[in-house]
Amino acid sequence: MSAFQAEDTGSIPVTRSEQKNAKQLAFFCLTFLIFIVNIYSWFKKINPQQIKGDIKVRIKQEKRNLVTTKIMIIIFLLLFFCSLLVPISNERQPVNSAKTRLISYENIDESERVLRQEIANRWLSNFNLVVEKTKDPEAMAVRSFVFSNCNLGLPKQDSLQVIKMDGWEKEGFFSLVCLIEADKKKGEVWSLYYNDFQGAAAFVDRPDWPKMILLRDDIPFSPVWAGLSLLHEARHAQYHFEAEKRQTALMPMAVEERLVHQFIHRQLNWLGGMPYAQLIQTEADFLETEMRKNSLTPGQQWTLPGKDPGLDQIWSKALSNLEYHMRLNTFWIQVNYLLVDRYHQGDKNKAKEQIIVNLYLSDSEQFDPRGVP
Ligand SMILES: [Zn+2]
Numbered sequence: 100m101s102a103f104q105a106e107d108t109g110s111i112p113v114t115r116s117e118q119k120n121a122k123q124l125a126f127f128c129l130t131f132l133i134f135i136v137n138i139y140s141w142f143k144k145i146n147p148q149q150i151k152g153d154i155k156v157r158i159k160q161e162k163r164n165l166v167t168t169k170i171m172i173i174i175f176l177l178l179f180f181c182s183l184l185v186p187i188s189n190e191r192q193p194v195n196s197a198k199t200r201l202i203s204y205e206n207i208d209e210s211e212r213v214l215r216q217e218i219a220n221r222w223l224s225n226f227n228l229v230v231e232k233t234k235d236p237e238a239m240a241v242r243s244f245v246f247s248n249c250n251l252g253l254p255k256q257d258s259l260q261v262i263k264m265d266g267w268e269k270e271g272f273f274s275l276v277c278l279i280e281a282d283k284k285k286g287e288v289w290s291l292y293y294n295d296f297q298g299a300a301a302f303v304d305r306p307d308w309p310k311m312i313l314l315r316d317d318i319p320f321s322p323v324w325a326g327l328s329l330l331h332e333a334r335h336a337q338y339h340f341e342a343e344k345r346q347t348a349l350m351p352m353a354v355e356e357r358l359v360h361q362f363i364h365r366q367l368n369w370l371g372g373m374p375y376a377q378l379i380q381t382e383a384d385f386l387e388t389e390m391r392k393n394s395l396t397p398g399q400q401w402t403l404p405g406k407d408p409g410l411d412q413i414w415s416k417a418l419s420n421l422e423y424h425m426r427l428n429t430f431w432i433q434v435n436y437l438l439v440d441r442y443h444q445g446d447k448n449k450a451k452e453q454i455i456v457n458l459y460l461s462d463s464e465q466f467d468p469r470g471v472p
Pocket residue numbers: 100101102331335356359
């Protein structure tokens with residue numbers, strides 16, 4: 100449900116020793132070449148056949164040669180130390196630029212491309228299904244954004260290969276990366292994403308890596324909730340795209356998250372209709388009484404309802420623990436937002452952002468995402 104930020108994902112090991120060695124070798128060769136040229140010219144100068152004249156001239160010539168030799172040794176030593184300094188200064192440069200992470204468009208493994216494209220197509224068709232159902236203008240704008248700005252990402256060893264989507268023209272702003280179990284063995288980053296990411300989809304924006312939406316395919320999700328998950332992450336991607344286009348700073352994470360949640364709540368209202376609205380009202384009425392009794396504010400204590408408040412009847416039974424929790428979380432945020440609108444006295448947006456922060460800080464969500472509810 101959330102946008103992964105750079106700090107969430109740990110560091111990426113990068114070895115640049117090959118590049119460093121190549122530079123050092125090139126510099127050393129150049130130094131050596133200059134040294135050889137100098138020696139050669141010196142030998143030419145002391146060639147006895149070329150030295151004519153009397154003994155005084157020869158002594159003068161010898162002295163000059165001695166000075167030349169000393170200068171050459173100093174130059175050689177200087178160049179040699181410079182060649183040692185080059186890789187040291189290079190190591191201080193940022194080494195994780197996004198370009199180095201992208202493998203070229205060549206050498207595509209066709210069977211892998213087909214597999215990932217199939218998974219991406221499944222997600223995209225669920226996403227499309229949701230937008231078709233809600234016909235919400237903002238959702239339609241997100242769809243246009245996705246269809247003109249995304250490509251297919253194939254995880255490789257510690258890197259990402261980016262290719263165009265089947266039949267799509269543009270190279271895109273972000274990659275759809277469909278994670279499969281084999282990705283666990285493709286380096287630290289991919290094993291981290293595969294094992295630790297507790298969601299169906301996640302937008303990842305880190306400075307040293309291509310932007311991507313991770314999608315997992317190993318946990319069952321009903322089409323509507325898979326579509327909503329991608330819609331949520333795609334809205335994050337769109338906010339980042341707009342900021343980059345306008346060259347403005349990103350919104351604070353809690354603000355962006357509130358806006359994305361409010362956007363998704365509106366889609367849920369369209370999809371769930373009256374029964375969903377009724378369920379939210381009933382829960383909000385109950386919670387309001389409880390909160391007033393205990394002098395609590397909405398979202399102050401993050402405790403999800405222990406049992407399904409009736410969501411199975413609206414969305415049919417969740418296909419996995421992950422889907423069950425995602426539905427419940429979203430519902431709970433929506434109920435609390437309604438309570439903020441009803442009776443919160445201060446800045447309502449701030450209060451809603453705090454609810455999101457409390458949710459992410461809460462550790463009450465320990466569950467096996469693959470299990471069945
Ligand atoms: Zn989010």
